[in-house]
Amino acid sequence: MTLAAFKNRASQNQEAWRYTNLDTLLSPAALDAEPFPHGPHACPFKTCLVFLNGIFEPSMSRFGSVPSCLLMGDRDSGYSLTLGEQTCLVAHPVELVFASDSKAPDEIPLKFSISLGKNARLSLLENHRASAVPVSVETSVTLAPHAKFVHGKIVSGGPHLALYTVHAAEGSFYTNTSLLRRTRPARNEFSVHLDGQGAQVSLNGIMFLNGHDHADTTAHVLHNAPHCTSRQSYKSVLDESARGVFQGRITVAPHAQKTDGYQISRALLLSDKAEMDSKPELEIYADDVSCRHGNSVGDLDPDALFYLRSRGLDEKAARDLLIQGFLADALDSLPVEAWGSSFRHELGLEPL
Amino acid sequence: MLEIKNLHVAIDGKEILKGIDLSLPDGQVHAIMGPNGSGKSTLSYVLAGRDGYTVTQGSVTLKGKDILSLSPDQRAAQGVFLAMQYPVEIPGVTTMSFLKTALNALRKARGQNPLDALQILKLLREKAKALDLSQELLSRAVNVGFSGGEKKRNEVLQMAVLEPSLCLLDETDSGLDIDALRVVANGVNALRAPSRSMLVITHYQRLLDYIKPDVVHVLAYGKIRQSGGPELAKELEKTGYAAFAREDA
Ligand SMILES: Nc1ncnc2c1ncn2[C@@H]1O[C@H](COP(=O)(O)OP(=O)(O)O)[C@@H](O)[C@H]1O
Numbered sequence: 001m002t003l004a005a006f007k008n009r010a011s012q013n014q015e016a017w018r019y020t021n022l023d024t025l026l027s028p029a030a031l032d033a034e035p036f037p038h039g040p041h042a043c044p045f046k047t048c049l050v051f052l053n054g055i056f057e058p059s060m061s062r063f064g065s066v067p068s069c070l071l072m073g074d075r076d077s078g079y080s081l082t083l084g085e086q087t088c089l090v091a092h093p094v095e096l097v098f099a100s101d102s103k104a105p106d107e108i109p110l111k112f113s114i115s116l117g118k119n120a121r122l123s124l125l126e127n128h129r130a131s132a133v134p135v136s137v138e139t140s141v142t143l144a145p146h147a148k149f150v151h152g153k154i155v156s157g158g159p160h161l162a163l164y165t166v167h168a169a170e171g172s173f174y175t176n177t178s179l180l181r182r183t184r185p186a187r188n189e190f191s192v193h194l195d196g197q198g199a200q201v202s203l204n205g206i207m208f209l210n211g212h213d214h215a216d217t218t219a220h221v222l223h224n225a226p227h228c229t230s231r232q233s234y235k236s237v238l239d240e241s242a243r244g245v246f247q248g249r250i251t252v253a254p255h256a257q258k259t260d261g262y263q264i265s266r267a268l269l270l271s272d273k274a275e276m277d278s279k280p281e282l283e284i285y286a287d288d289v290s291c292r293h294g295n296s297v298g299d300l301d302p303d304a305l306f307y308l309r310s311r312g313l314d315e316k317a318a319r320d321l322l323i324q325g326f327l328a329d330a331l332d333s334l335p336v337e338a339w340g341s342s343f344r345h346e347l348g349l350e351p352l
Numbered sequence: 353m354l355e356i357k358n359l360h361v362a363i364d365g366k367e368i369l370k371g372i373d374l375s376l377p378d379g380q381v382h383a384i385m386g387p388n389g390s391g392k393s394t395l396s397y398v399l400a401g402r403d404g405y406t407v408t409q410g411s412v413t414l415k416g417k418d419i420l421s422l423s424p425d426q427r428a429a430q431g432v433f434l435a436m437q438y439p440v441e442i443p444g445v446t447t448m449s450f451l452k453t454a455l456n457a458l459r460k461a462r463g464q465n466p467l468d469a470l471q472i473l474k475l476l477r478e479k480a481k482a483l484d485l486s487q488e489l490l491s492r493a494v495n496v497g498f499s500g501g502e503k504k505r506n507e508v509l510q511m512a513v514l515e516p517s518l519c520l521l522d523e524t525d526s527g528l529d530i531d532a533l534r535v536v537a538n539g540v541n542a543l544r545a546p547s548r549s550m551l552v553i554t555h556y557q558r559l560l561d562y563i564k565p566d567v568v569h570v571l572a573y574g575k576i577r578q579s580g581g582p583e584l585a586k587e588l589e590k591t592g593y594a595a596f597a598r599e600d601a
């Protein structure tokens with residue numbers, strides 16, 4: 001989907017985009033005001049597929065022990081990743097690195113189709129290095145019964161728009177953990193359809209923003225079958241004039257009994273000018289369900305700051321340690337251990 | 353070590369400390385006793401540099417240098433340590449990484465090389481053992497889910513690790529049963545040294561059976577009303593604080 005298509009989508013559903021005005025945020029003036037430098041890329045994984053300016057670059061990539069037929073397609077028709085039945089690549093986490101350079105076009109549209117056969121398992125980290133030009137991602141995910149897709153995402157900066165549409169069959173599992181940094185702006189949107197009995201989804205993320213960064217996480221989980229479980233858990237750390245948005249919506253169809261849904265958004269505001277907008281929405285048409293949501297916005301605890309400073313930490317060290325503490329459970333519960341160093345590095349945190 | 357002269361302190365414009373004079377020489381232990389609300393915690397917070405306390409008059413010097421103009425971390429670097437009456441919970445930060453960060457920050461400020469993770473682990477294990485604190489506590493978030501007694505022992509653990517020269521203990525005995533009190537007192541006594549002074553704040557005389565003070569001061573209604581030897585604590589145990597009636601004049 002191109003930038004124009006995203007803008008068109010937004011104009012047709014203004015309520016769903018009420019906190020993120022693409023016309024303003026992506027106006028030529030806004031994009032020119034603070035052009036973002038293209039970021040470097042390095043990949044710690046054995047399987048690392050590099051896309052430069054939206055085009056897969058075999059010469060820069062490593063497949064490791066993963067068959068190269070995993071990835072098919074091209075920029076114009078879209079790329080696809082397909083795992084056959086019973087194929088398990090969990091022991092070989094795949095990293096997709098998206099980089100751009102001075103030869104980048106005005107915008108980089110990316111299209112992916114990811115499909116996992118029965119019982120297939122895939123761990124995939126999307127690593128979007130900082131980009132000066134808008135990157136838009138349109139990804140569809142199809143999970144056959146009992147497939148498991150562990151999906152991570154890091155955005156290091158620049159304008160970024162993404163829409164993930166997931167269809168999860170019976171007993172399958174989809175989890176995403178996204179880290180959004182220096183986004184000017186970002187929209188990270190999920191539409192997850194739990195179509196088969198007992199399907200599970202877990203959406204998690206960290207928005208770590210400052211300056212005039214703007215990040216919008218919008219997640220819609222549709223419980224279309226009984227006995228499905230959904231979790232949405234987001235943490236935001238907002239400094240200076242940054243703005244974070246979390247819109248979490250759970251829709252439970254009439255026959256989706258025994259639905260278990262939960263969503264929580266927690267934000268830490270480090271400045272008076274930072275802003276967090278959270279909008280939970282529950283639409284429940286079945287009667288035997290458990291759906292809960294929570295939301296908190298706070299600042300750093302002055303008692304905790306004093307406690308740390310009285311032990312010798314200067315103001316910055318004390319703040320950093322409290323921020324690290326705020327994010328600890330999100331970082332400790334990353335589903336792929338090897339992602340930890342990438343996430344911590346991106347956050348500028350020391351390994352513990 | 354510590355010289356407090358005519359210290360007046362207000363909170364939100366209300367005067368809480370009304371002219372404290374106290375001189376604590378090197379190596380000595382002084383106790384401050386007094387009824388609830390007399391300003392004991394206020395005094396300890398002002399010495400440690402907490403926000404919200406306005407010094408309207410007077411001075412405080414440590415080893416001859418003014419400390420009132422210093423930030424809490426600068427005071428810590430000068431050797432001030434406050435074991436708090438209500439230790440604060442720090443979710444998500446393990447006691448181990450907290451103490452590692454704190455110790456290395458202080459070592460840096462004091463011109464010493466940082467210790468590596470292994471050296472710190474060894475040091476913490478040894479000190480925790482002496483305080484009868486389980487190793488497992490070190491890998492839990494600071495004070496989160498700790499019992500009252502564990503929180504107080506954790507304060508003393510931090511004191512033992514950070515090796516301050518001025519120890520302020522604010523009601524470190526409250527909430528401790530007799531066995532825990534003995535462990536804590538042993539921990540504190542082990543830290544007594546010619547170059548280290550202590551101000552032990554307590555509501556009850558009981559703690560002073562275990563930590564023998566050189567001088568006992570009675571703080572009531574924002575002033576030190578009486579000072580004496582350890583026998584003063586025993587007297588107070590019998591008579592209570594009623595004798596120190598309000599004297600706002
Ligand atoms: N943050 C505060 N705001 C307003 N009044 C306070 C505050 N802290 C303490 N006080 C008041 O100061 C007085 C002394 O309190 P404190 O120093 O805690 O006494 P102690 O430790 O001796 O029990 C009390 O009257 C108390 O109500």
Ligand SMILES: [Mg+2]
Nearest residue numbers: 392393437523
């Ligand atoms: Mg008190």
